[in-house]
């Protein structure tokens with residue numbers, strides 16, 4: 001049973017819908033980081049695709065310990081629900097002093113579902129800037145492409161390079177554009193990735209306390225945010241630096257569709273963007 005307090009909150013979900021990822025710095029304890037690094041050397045045993053996650057990585061697996069930490073279990077349940085299916089795992093290795101980066105891509109073939117998988121990326125050791133790190137393009141997750149169709153693009157405005165300390169986690173929408181950057185150090189760089197598929201309809205799986213979002217309310221408000229009162233509409237309307245006018249509009253409509261899908265509020269809108277498109281008298 002996952003405590004409500006370990007689920008993602010409304011603001012985190014809105015940020016995931018807008019940007020396609022969430023980042024959690026230094027949340028995995030060092031003993032697990034060290035144990036995972038040792039396990040990588042021995043080889044991390046994978047289950048067959050489609051195995052319930054609860055049947056994967058039994059104790060004393062360090063990866064299992066990481067996945068069962070309350071914060072990690074909570075974010076998994078918030079995004080893909082209880083006991084998702086294991087899809088695949090990979091230990092991504094970037095060799096020392098390599099001469100090229102991985103081309104920008106989205107994983108798998110083009111995927112037009114509204115339901116989404118998540119990919120957890122776990123960085124068990126420090127990744128300084130000269131080690132490259134994984135690169136992401138925030139907000140690109142709904143721009144559906146066929147794997148490496150975007151490989152020619154270099155250095156998009158607003159890209160995020162994962163420079164981080166050991167024990168950092170990323171959770172990604174499966175469609176986000178990403179790549180592994182060039183490692184210019186003398187050390188190998190490791191990143192562990194696991195993809196998970198939902199087995200339930202992804203409807204209000206997170207901690208929706210204080211989300212005023214009755215069906216038809218156009219402007220849900222967070223009433224008890226610690227930092228600021230910020231509404232979903234504001235977060236979903238925020239542009240990414242790579243948006244130009246037309247693509248920004250398209251992505252905001254895509255975000256509205258996703259928020260409606262996960263909240264069940266079929267009348268939610270950002271300003272008038274979706275409502276206008278639905279006006280067919």
Ligand SMILES: [Fe+2]
Pocket residue numbers: 105106107178179
């Ligand atoms: Fe990838």
